Amino acid sequence: MSKDNQVLEEFTSKEYEHGWTIDLESDSAPKGLNEDIIRFISAKKSEPEWLLEWRLKAYRHWTTMKEPKWPNVHYPEINFQDIIYYSAPKQKVVPKSLDEVDPELIATFKKLGISLTEQKRLTGIAVDAVIDSVSVATTFKEKLGELGIIFCSFSEAVREHPELVKKYLGSVVPPNDNYYAALNSAVFTDGSFCYIPKGVKCPMELSTYFRINAANTGQFERTLIVAEEASYVSYLEGCTAPMRDENQLHAAVVELYAMKSAEIKYSTVQNWYPGDKNGKGGIYNFVTKRGICAGDHSKISWTQVETGSSITWKYPSCILKGDYSSGEFYSVAVTNNYQQADTGTKMIHIGKHTRSRIVSKGISAGKSQNSYRGQVHILKRAENARNFSQCDSLLMGDQCGAHTFPYIDVENKSAHVEHEATTSKIGEDQIFYCQQRGIDEEAAVALIVNGYAKEVLKQLPMEFAVEAQKLLALTLEGSVG
Amino acid sequence: MSVTTEKKNFTQELIASFDLSKFKQDSEQRKKALAAFQSLGLPEGKSEEYKFTPITKLLAKQFKAEELYTSPTPAVSDVSALIPKAFQENCVVFVNGVYNPALSQLAAGSKVVIKPFQEAMATHASVISEKLNEIKDNNDPFALLNAAMWQDGLFIHVPKNTSGEKPLFIYHLHDANASKVTSHTRLMVVVEQSAEFSIVERTDSLGKNTIFNTINEEILVDENASFSYCKIQNDSGDLIHVSNTTVHQKKSSRADTYTFSLDGKLIRNNLNIIIDGEGCESHFYGLYLTDGDTLVDNHTVVDHKQPNSFSNELYKGLMDGKSKGVFNGKIFVRPHAQKTNAFQSNRNILLSDDATINTKPQLEIWADDVKCSHGCTTGQLDDEALFYLQSRGIPKATAKAMLLYAFAGEVLEAIKDENLKQYIDSIVSERLHKSF
Incomplete structure (x- = not known):
């Protein structure tokens, strides 16, 4: 076996690190989905009447919809009645500060490497942690509060800031947008809410950790970020789940709303359990993420490192409505074993002089299938719009597949749209060149993969880049120090 | 009545109005194709392959169902002015989809067999059935429609080691002066081992009535053979045209195809290139210059089934007026087609405020040791x-x-x-x- 095959072999046989479970006593709804379950969830969370109505409307619409079949992924039909839609770690009272949080929970996060208290001291990132369906802790709230920034769990936002939630909820991803968005709108249990007031630059990275812990549950969280005029926020999201033989569903919705001259940077390191070597178990990650650049000169930037999930179905998109607004999408998607990913972005250019940039890097190994699916749509009134897209695929091994489905629709003659895609494996000449310079084969593979993904990784905030590199180092395992 | 039921009815009416008993030959094939067409129906608005090309809507607007497979053949006395001098010595003329021997002239002393399809089915039955088995079925609804309803066509057989033959010019003329015209034409080309041949095909029309024309082309390029195919679509009339071209390439063969689309109402070209042998080379080029309310839709597929082959695609478009350009280029590289090099490029220029382009280059790769790329630009x-x-x-x-x-x-x-x-x-x- 040649050395780079060994590297591949090691990567392919590498076990999932976050596969443990912790016995957290949880409070769950019965399996299945109907209007009563939705009422149950809503009552559990002491929600106002309008939100219950909103959920029910979404649910009724969902029942009329069909599961989308167009993605390039294959999986057995999901039985939506076999899922627990609400599961919360049991807590006697709502914790006021971190000291009151269940020590088991704290231990959970320690294991994840995001000790909430340590995080607070050392890195200065505000974290909102969501286990199963409920947000369990949010750090740094008071400090952010001084600047007028609201960063809290979604349920809290519904209680404390109903006017904001009511105004923006569903404004970017309407409840009837697609099958999974409708499902999420009906049953979403928690998530994060973030509001940056006018002119405020958020001084620290905001971050959410999602964790599915209980068995048979689905996780349906919702994130809503509103950035007022001339504000700035950088937001991080990370996710893990235990190893279980059955597939679990994760259907989240993320909405970003950027006003005039505001900037939102949203980074994800997605590491849901991808299933075992034989493709058993793993998370179905069916997520709707969309941001709107509502005001002129606003900017939304998505960065994602996708390494987990047995199936990923996710298209973080930008609606570029304001003139001179810009959207960015940087993605590294790694699939291995029997993982399937169908991911990409949509850039909808509505405003004049709007710009967008797409850089997508796919790496497929094992028997996995990795697809890029994206759309660049220049509408008629979008004068002088500009887009550049690049989507590259790297194949490792001869049993995986890489696919590209870019849609480019231009209705304005002044648009400049460029798209390029390549598919290749690591070139023998590239390895030879490195070897010739005294770099051994393993290190050469590591170097090349690293360089290949660098354009995206460098977009991540420093704190996250470390984690992402660690994750990606799975690929490079055994070859770097 | 809702839109969908209207469309369904149009497909139903179309099938109902079709009388298979008229065709004595090939009735089994026709039945099979009709059944497949029936289950598929005409493409609806949401159909991925016809997403930007509202052909069914246009057909339903312009035609009654029963008009879609038959029309009278007018007498055309002279077409020599319409055929370029260089090609007049070896040309075949179809008028409203029917082979016209009087207007056609074939080069004397040629080894190449060029015959109306109906006739060839009697004389070359074994070759046709043998080769047809090798060519993959085309599941485009219009290919099936054509397979069920074709009226006339051409069979071209280039024997082993033939070379130095004059290119064949095929001229499809539609005379829509008197009434609407529909025609379904079928073409089969077999280029045997180490032979060389080239075909130039042009569609043209007279008159201002609507024309609906489908052409199915099944082309087999055998080992070491070389084939070149050029299509020129420049119909001044109100033409709705769908062509389905399948080029099946065997070991070490070479195929060059050129598609020039300049005028017409709605033109849809499905070009499928199947690389079923090692060491093949395939080049395909397209140029679409559209104006007015013309819609030109090019769907190309190159399917690399065997290792060590090369394909290169270049399609360019200039859209003016209210015209629309649609491009979809698929590259498939199957699991063991290692060492494949496949390149694709699509460039477009929009010249007016109302012109649009929808392009979708698509790569699907299942082999790792390949070099594939596609690039696509739109600008002014x-x-x-x-x-x-x-x-x-x-x-x-x-x-x-x-x-x-x-x-x-x-x-x-x-x-x-x-x-x-x-x-x-x-x-x-x-x-x-x-x-x-």
């Missing part, structure tokens, strides 16, 4: 280049035509046959100068 003419020419005293209109001609030039340059190059060059230049 470079203002600086235009200014440069104007500053040298060249009038704006001429300068513009020069730049556009240069843009199209990359495709024209790829044509190897000098006569053909000149012929197409004259059509393209005339067209570009007419526009500005």
